[in-house]
Every structure is written in C-alpha cells, then in structure tokens.
Amino acid sequence: MQRLPDAGRSYWMRTVAFPSFAPLTRPAEADVAVIGSGIAGLSTAWELARTGRSVVVLEAHRLASGVTGHTTGKLTALHTSVYDTLRRTHGERAARDYADSQSAALRHVFDVAGQLGVDCELETRPGLTYCERPDAVDALRAEAEAARSAGLAASFVTETGLPFPVAGAVRVEDQAQFHPLKYLRGLVDDIVAHGGRIHEGTRVTRLDDGDPCRLTTEAGVTVSAGHVVVATHHPVFDHAVLAARLTQHRDLVVAGSLPAGRDPDGMYITTEGGKRSVRTSPLADGNRLLIVTGEAFTPGTGEDTEAGYARLEAWTERHFPEVEISHRWAAQDNSPTDTVPLVGRLPTGGDNVYVATGFGGWGMTGGVMAGALIASLVDGAPHRWAGLYDPGRLGSAVQAAPAFLKAQWDTGKHFVKDRLDTFGDGTGGSVRDLRPGEGTVVRVEGKPCAVHRDDEGELHAVSAVCTHLGCIVAFNNAERTWECPCHGSRFGIDGDVVQGPALHPLERRDPPES
Structure with a gap:
C-alpha cells in the first residue's frame, strides 16, 4: 500500500482554513462556556451567541479538528437501521420524535447556510441503508416500514445507483450532504461577529459546578460561567454514569477522484462486511470525490489498522475501478447502549451543566440538534425532544440492559486482563x-x-x-x-x-x- 502524503488529515481539513485563536491566558467570565469545538459545540455556541449571551468556546487543539473534522459529512435522518429498534425498545412516539428532531436539524442546516450566505457544498441526496445478503432483507423491510411510520419518506427498494447488485435497501428521499468544515467556518465567523470568544490550545482539566460554574485549564487559568456545555465527544467530566453507557468505535476512510458520470447519486451504508459507507462530494474540476468508510473496530484492541486500510482500498478499487485513492483518514464515534444520543443536563453536574455525546456515527444532524436543544434548556424553555435525549433517562436504559452489561463486561475484561498480562520484560x-x-x-x-x-x-x-x-x-x-x-x-x-x-x-x- 502506498504511503499517501499528509495521510491521516481528512479532505475536509485540507480544503478549508479556520482563523487561528490564541490560548486563554487570563481569567475570564461568560454567560456560557462551551468546551469543545466540534459541530455540537459550535452549533450550541452559535445558537446562544445569537441570543445576546456572552459565550466563550474552549478547544484543546484546533477548531473542529477532532471527530467533526474526520466525519463523512452526511446530513440524514436515516441512521442505518435505527427506527425498528427504537419502536421496539422506546416506543412509536420515541421513533417519531427521533425522526422529527433529526429531520429538523437537517432543515436547520439549510436555513443557517442560507441566512449566513455559507457555500458549504450543500447537496440534496437520498439516503439508503442496503444489504447484499438475502437473509437480511426482512430486517430492512421492517426498517422501511418503521421509518415510514416515524414520518420519513421511506421505501423499500431493490435497485440503487451502486455499481453492484443489492438484495434490498431502505431509501429515504430529500436527505443531504455537505462540506462540514465550510459550514462550521461560517458559524465561527458569525459567533465572533456576535461577540463570542474562542480560544484554541486551551484544555479544560477541571469543572466545579455551582452558580456560577468554575473551569480550570491545563495552564491553571480559570473561567467563571453561568452555564457550561461539555461537547467533547466523550463526556470528560463524567467518569461513571455516562461513560458506562457509551461504547467506542473507530472507522477508516479512503477517498479519491471519480468521474462525474460514475457518481452513485446517493448516500449509502451497510453494516455488512465490517461496515461500508459511500458518498461523493464535488471537486473543482467537475469530477466527484468518492468517500468510502468502513472496517469499523474498537480502538485500543491491537487491530492491524494498516490491514484494515488495505481491505477498504481493495473493496473500493474492486467496485469503483476508476478511482485512484488520494486521501485516507479515520473517524471515531461513541454509541449509547440504548441507541439514543445523550443530550441535556449532565447527571453528575449541577442544573447549569449540559452535555452532548453518544451520536453513534451520526453527529452531523445530531450535533445541530444538540445545539438547538441545549440552547432551549439554557433559556429555561420546555423542549419537545428533551425527554427523549435526556442523559439521565432511566426507562430506555433498562430496556438496553443487555447492551449495557456487555459494554461493562468488555471494559472490565480489558481492565483485569491488563493487570494479569506479563507483556515482555523490556529486554527481550x-x-x-x-x-x-x-x-x-x-x-x-x-x-x-x-x-x-x-x-x-x-x-x-x-x-x-x-x-x-x-x-x-x-x-x-x-x-x-x-x-x-x-x-x-x-x-x-x-x-x-x-x-x-x-x-x-x-x-x-x-x-x-x-
């Protein structure tokens, strides 16, 4: 496998430039402090800055350089096979609220991009979850029916734009894809225009909830804030309650130029074969950038990642022989054991500490939804979807007990094994x-x-x-x-x-x- 230049840095990060922001070096005060500058953090900061509140965003590295900078950039309410699971474990109402909230987030991106005049390569495309195995067709038929009952324009189909046959697929119309960092660049500019302050290279290492809350950075600088939003992908200030309900997975991504006439004209995903996700993005020369994701694995388990890239590249070249791979990177996501993201008040924090996590690989609509939901909670306004996403919910957690126990078993197994393993002696x-x-x-x-x-x-x-x-x-x-x-x-x-x-x-x- 050839070693690509600048390997590991996503296409999105290589094609947009954010302004630089200095680290925080002196004590600060704000109405709201947002920790993390991915799409959830910046969406929340934007919503709140537009209300006239003073907002400070604290980012440990560079803006949007974490999970958001390595996404595939899909804006869709079709999240693999979520709706049949939701109606069985959470009920029909929850499935409808999930579809409504994710669809509202998709529409919100169109509204915000238009309002701010942001050219973020926003394109309408159908979303499809497909299978190649005949024995998986019944499950997708059930998913199509569940998604349709939840209010999506869903259907079961056997023909797609992919260059290979499928056994079946769930198709949902009027979904979208975009350049996530061009969109966020527009939000950043508007946050600053509304008086928001942004600090990069500022890792928050301590949170003391109260009224106000007090944050302390790695450099010992303090921030006093009436409200705090923890939008750090994994909730860094919760070591037990939420961490125990999240599982981690990492996906590999390869991309390369594809002739426009070979565009499969849709956003595709399957869980088969270690997962495969396919979409395209416009290129300046009129061709399309084919983006293929897959080979999902749990980080830290010693997986041969190079071999995973080799398998993903081989699959891409077999199905899209015109593509020459020019980019590769990896994305990390966490998934809640009961399927639904955790957005709202942090259970282990005070009434004015909020969290957004557990998007399960669907953080583009999830992050936008989280921004609107948390802004509403900060305002003290009731929100229709607050109960569904409440991080402190108990009913659905009971329904998901088997998944929760498996996650804890896997973590405990590593913890015990690590202490019994002799490894080498350092001299062999x-x-x-x-x-x-x-x-x-x-x-x-x-x-x-x-x-x-x-x-x-x-x-x-x-x-x-x-x-x-x-x-x-x-x-x-x-x-x-x-x-x-x-x-x-x-x-x-x-x-x-x-x-x-x-x-x-x-x-x-x-x-x-x-």
Missing part, C-alpha cells in the same frame, strides 16, 4: 525486533511501558497506563497512536493527548535498551 525480542513505525507494550521494572520506534530508528517510551481510568493502551500502526480499549482515549507517540476522555498525557519514560 519484543523491543529489539521492533521495526521503524512499529510499537509494542512491554514491562520495564514491572511497569507497563509503551514503546515506539520511529522512522529514524529512535525509540520513544511512555507509560502504557491510560490517564483516564487506568486501562492499558495498544498501538495503532496506521495512525501511530496509543489507544485505550476501555473508553477510546488516544495519545501521540510521545504521550500527548490526541483525543479524550483522558485529560492528561501519558508519563514519559526512558526507552528500554534495544
């Missing part, structure tokens, strides 16, 4: 045999140590104990990161936090002798 072949670009976990003086050999042959070593809750990290050989299997935290080869919920870096260690 496991380190000596590392080739450039590889990494492994060994024990050095009895402690788990994560060791990576860079392209120049130099060893880098850090503690292998995740700073979130203490699970042992594993190496991702394609992205060259250390990843936690318990809650999805990711770290660079020198231990710096790439993605939470971890707030602190892995401790640096002296490399063992090789």
Whole structure:
C-alpha cells in the first residue's frame, strides 16, 4: 500500500482554513462556556451567541479538528437501521420524535447556510441503508416500514445507483450532504461577529459546578460561567454514569477522484462486511470525490489498522475501478447502549451543566440538534425532544440492559486482563525486533511501558497506563497512536493527548535498551 502524503488529515481539513485563536491566558467570565469545538459545540455556541449571551468556546487543539473534522459529512435522518429498534425498545412516539428532531436539524442546516450566505457544498441526496445478503432483507423491510411510520419518506427498494447488485435497501428521499468544515467556518465567523470568544490550545482539566460554574485549564487559568456545555465527544467530566453507557468505535476512510458520470447519486451504508459507507462530494474540476468508510473496530484492541486500510482500498478499487485513492483518514464515534444520543443536563453536574455525546456515527444532524436543544434548556424553555435525549433517562436504559452489561463486561475484561498480562520484560525480542513505525507494550521494572520506534530508528517510551481510568493502551500502526480499549482515549507517540476522555498525557519514560 502506498504511503499517501499528509495521510491521516481528512479532505475536509485540507480544503478549508479556520482563523487561528490564541490560548486563554487570563481569567475570564461568560454567560456560557462551551468546551469543545466540534459541530455540537459550535452549533450550541452559535445558537446562544445569537441570543445576546456572552459565550466563550474552549478547544484543546484546533477548531473542529477532532471527530467533526474526520466525519463523512452526511446530513440524514436515516441512521442505518435505527427506527425498528427504537419502536421496539422506546416506543412509536420515541421513533417519531427521533425522526422529527433529526429531520429538523437537517432543515436547520439549510436555513443557517442560507441566512449566513455559507457555500458549504450543500447537496440534496437520498439516503439508503442496503444489504447484499438475502437473509437480511426482512430486517430492512421492517426498517422501511418503521421509518415510514416515524414520518420519513421511506421505501423499500431493490435497485440503487451502486455499481453492484443489492438484495434490498431502505431509501429515504430529500436527505443531504455537505462540506462540514465550510459550514462550521461560517458559524465561527458569525459567533465572533456576535461577540463570542474562542480560544484554541486551551484544555479544560477541571469543572466545579455551582452558580456560577468554575473551569480550570491545563495552564491553571480559570473561567467563571453561568452555564457550561461539555461537547467533547466523550463526556470528560463524567467518569461513571455516562461513560458506562457509551461504547467506542473507530472507522477508516479512503477517498479519491471519480468521474462525474460514475457518481452513485446517493448516500449509502451497510453494516455488512465490517461496515461500508459511500458518498461523493464535488471537486473543482467537475469530477466527484468518492468517500468510502468502513472496517469499523474498537480502538485500543491491537487491530492491524494498516490491514484494515488495505481491505477498504481493495473493496473500493474492486467496485469503483476508476478511482485512484488520494486521501485516507479515520473517524471515531461513541454509541449509547440504548441507541439514543445523550443530550441535556449532565447527571453528575449541577442544573447549569449540559452535555452532548453518544451520536453513534451520526453527529452531523445530531450535533445541530444538540445545539438547538441545549440552547432551549439554557433559556429555561420546555423542549419537545428533551425527554427523549435526556442523559439521565432511566426507562430506555433498562430496556438496553443487555447492551449495557456487555459494554461493562468488555471494559472490565480489558481492565483485569491488563493487570494479569506479563507483556515482555523490556529486554527481550519484543523491543529489539521492533521495526521503524512499529510499537509494542512491554514491562520495564514491572511497569507497563509503551514503546515506539520511529522512522529514524529512535525509540520513544511512555507509560502504557491510560490517564483516564487506568486501562492499558495498544498501538495503532496506521495512525501511530496509543489507544485505550476501555473508553477510546488516544495519545501521540510521545504521550500527548490526541483525543479524550483522558485529560492528561501519558508519563514519559526512558526507552528500554534495544
């Protein structure tokens, strides 16, 4: 497999430039502090800034450089096969509210883009969930009927625009796709125009709820805010209640130019074969960028990520032979054990602390919906969908008990296994045999140590104990990161936090002798 230039940086991030914002260096006050600058955080900040409130956005890295910067950019209320599950576990009313809320978010993007004059390559397309296996057809027929009952323009079809036959598909009309970062660039400009303050390179490491709330950054700077919104993908200030109801998964993405005449003219997804998602985006030369996602895996489990990319590229080249892969990246999502995202008041926080998480791979409509819902809660106004998305809900959590228990079993299994595993001793072949670009976990003086050999042959070593809750990290050989299997935290080869919920870096260690 060829090594692509700037591999790992998404097409969206390479084709839009955000202004730079300085880190927070002095104490600040605001009506609302938003932690995280993905689509959920920026949508919430935009909604609140437009009401005249003072808003400050605090981002640990660069704007929209996390999950949102690595999305596939679909705006759809058809979330694989969610509606048949919802009506069985939550009831018909919940399925209708879910469809209404996600469809309203889709329409809101059109309204906001038009209002702000944002050219974000917004295109109307049908959304389709398909299967190739005949034994999966009945489930999709049930999903089509459930989606139709929930109010979507859904139908069951056997013909699609894909260049290969399918056994069946759920098709929903009038969905959309866009360039997510061009859309968010428009929001950022308008937030600033309405007096909002944005600080990059500002990691919040402590939240003290109260009236007002008090935030403390990694640099020791404090922020006082009447309301706080935690929009950090994983709820970093909740170690038990919500974390226990979320599972992590990571998807690989490849993309390349496709002749316009070969556009499959839709947004497609299947859970078969390790998941496959297909859409296109316009290119300046009149062709289309084909974006294919799949090979889903749990971060931190030692998956051979390079092999996953190879399988995804082979699938793409087999079905779309005209495409030459030019981009690849990966996206991480978390899914709630009872299917519905967790948006509203943080159960472990005060009445003025809110959270948006658990979008299950559908964060574009989910994030926009979250912004409108949280803004309404901050206003003190009742909201039709608040009960459905309430992070403190209990009824649906009981319905999802088997999924919840499985998630806890998987986390506990890693936690126990990590403490019984002997790894290597730091002096044997496991380190000596590392080739450039590889990494492994060994024990050095009895402690788990994560060791990576860079392209120049130099060893880098850090503690292998995740700073979130203490699970042992594993190496991702394609992205060259250390990843936690318990809650999805990711770290660079020198231990710096790439993605939470971890707030602190892995401790640096002296490399063992090789």
